Amino acid sequence: MRLSFILKQTFINLWTARLPALVAVFTIGISLSIVIGMGLLGYKAFTSFDLFQDKFEIEVFLYPNLNRNEITRIQNELADIHQIKMINYISKDEAARIFKEEFGEDIHDILDENPLPPSFHIKLYKQMTHPDIVENVAKRISDLQGVDDVKYHKEILILMEKYFRLITLVGTGVILALIIAMNILIRNTIKLSVYARRKQISILQQLGAGGLFIRLPYILEGILEGALGGAFAGLLLHLSFQVINFSVQYIFDISLAFSPLIWTVSIITGALMGMFSSSRAAKSFMYLFARDDY
Structure with missing residues (x-):
């Protein structure tokens, strides 16, 4: 019964704040695809620079x-x-x-x-x-x-060092900014869900329900939003790879391999971010919106 209640509340929360949730999923997907893309680019730059250093x-x-x-x-x-x-x-x-x-x-x-x-x-x-x-x-x-x-190769060495630092600095800045943006989106969506059901939360508290029991639907909501956003990010990365691979094949006659692991990484990363953000958001907003004098 508890599990049924938690799952039911999760989907009710999603439906109640469906527009913000949909916006959050799409924005998370776009942001996460950029984050993972920047991560892959940074990894490629690191391995290329490491290989250059090894052969220098x-x-x-x-x-x-x-x-x-x-x-x-x-x-x-x-x-x-x-x-x-x-x-x-x-x-x-x-x-x-x-x-x-x-x-x-x-x-x-x-x-x-x-x-x-x-x-x-x-x-x-x-x-x-x-x-x-x-x-x-x-x-x-x-x-x-x-x-x-x-x-x-003095000029190549200077260029490699310069652009490796630039990619590292810019990539780190973009990734941090997008992570903060995704966190804010999930927090705001959970905030709306908590606000919409503030009276029910107050009743559950008065009946002696534990904090984790009350927060679980909102945490699951954040996990679902993050996982769906991760799946959307995987789709965007897959489509982007297909375009890049077609261009590379046409120009250089080289075929690149897309790793299915990127789908798994995208979904798991999105779900973890959703869990972390929603857990903190639910804990922060639940008691504020549940007060009778609010």
Whole structure:
């Protein structure tokens, strides 16, 4: 009987405030789709930046007339730079082999000699790939005796660092703003439901009903609104993905995979937000609207 009463009250509350509830569901869906979309974009940016950091290299070109002892000395001096994680030596012959693999031509056939200098390919620790740190390391390396030139993708590194921070800051701000907006919408819908049934709440309190028993219909109402909004968000994300996938297939001939897990994440996230917001709203407004002198 208690369960039947709680469920009945939940649907009565939804029907009583059906217009605000419908607005809340659609707004939650749109907001949640943006939040999840921004989250996916942020995750993609993070993984891309992490992959770039993992593959980032500094190329150190040596003078071609150095002997083995001088090359060993430079390698030892590079090993003393604590930002460096890995050092890989590329001889002239190895450079010629790499050239042939990448361009399909033998350098000896083109120029009758091998002008490619020996070099070191250096990897830094991930936390040391900040543009200022890399520039400082490159300067230290260029000052070593026997080093002819130091090259790395400076512009790409600066752009990646800049846009990664921008996406993080903007994404965090948008997500927080939308979460606050969804919370306000659910609270206002619950507020209307509580207000519409304030006299019944007062009677139930006088009869000795517990606070949780009285609040449960409103909490379930918030969960349903959040879950429906999450399902709508999943639909919007699915449709958006179909449009993006069609464009990518048409331009790049690449097919992207849509994870069904996004539906589950959307619905569960919406339901949890609905439960959290409605629980606090019902507790805040219930006793205010149930007073006889209100």
